[in-house]
Amino acid sequence: AQSVTQLDSQVPVFEEAPVELRCNYSSSVSVYLFWYVQYPNQGLQLLLKYLSGSTLVKGINGFEAEFNKSQTSFHLRKPSVHISDTAEYFCAVSAPSGNTPLVFGKGTRLSVIA
C-alpha cells in the first residue's frame, strides 16, 4: 500500500521569500508523484508531476519539485512567492500506470504574508 506524509500542515511565508513544502511517500514499488493546488472553494489543479526521467520537474506558476528516490521525497519549491500563491497544496502518489486512484497527503496550507 502507498502512503503520503506532508510534514507541515501550515506554512506561513513572507511575500517574495522562497518556500519549500515537504512531501515524503511510502511505497514498495515505483510510483508516479504529483503536486496539486486548491484555491478557496475550487477543485484541485495540477501543478506538476513526476512520471520518469529527470528528477527535477518544473510546473506551472514557477513551482518545481525534485524526486529523491533514496529519501522517498518529492518536495515542492518556489524561489519567490506571491500573495496569489496562498492556497492548500496536496502531494499525491499513484502506481506507475494510467488509471489508478491517487493517494493524497493531508495537505499543506501555504499563507503568503504581505
Added chain:
Amino acid sequence: GAGVSQSPSNKVTEKGKDVELRCDPISGHTALYWYRQSLGQGLEFLIYFQGNSAPDKSGLPSDRFSAERTGGSVSTLTIQRTQQEDSAVYLCASSPGLARSNEQFFGPGTRLTVL
C-alpha cells in the same frame, strides 16, 4: 475546452434522506474517479470507472454509497440514508486513460451538508 463539471455545487439535506451527486467528465476521458474531502480525513478515494470495466469500489465507506456511470460518460454518486459524518466535499476527476500518465482533472466539487 470544458473541464469537469459537477452538480449541484452545494447540497443541504436532512439526516436519513438520499442524495444524488452528478459528474460530467471531460469529453473523451475514459476514466472517472470520485473522491471525498473532509476535515478529519483529508482526500479519500471512493470509486473509479475505466471504460466498460467493472468499477473499483474499494474505497466506498459503506453500502449506503453507490455510483454508476451511464454510457461511459456522466456519473452519479448516490448516498442513501445520509448521516452527519457524510458531510464533506465530493470531488470528481477524469483522466484520458493513457497508459504512461495518470494525470487527473478535477471538478469544483459538491459540498454536502447533512443536518
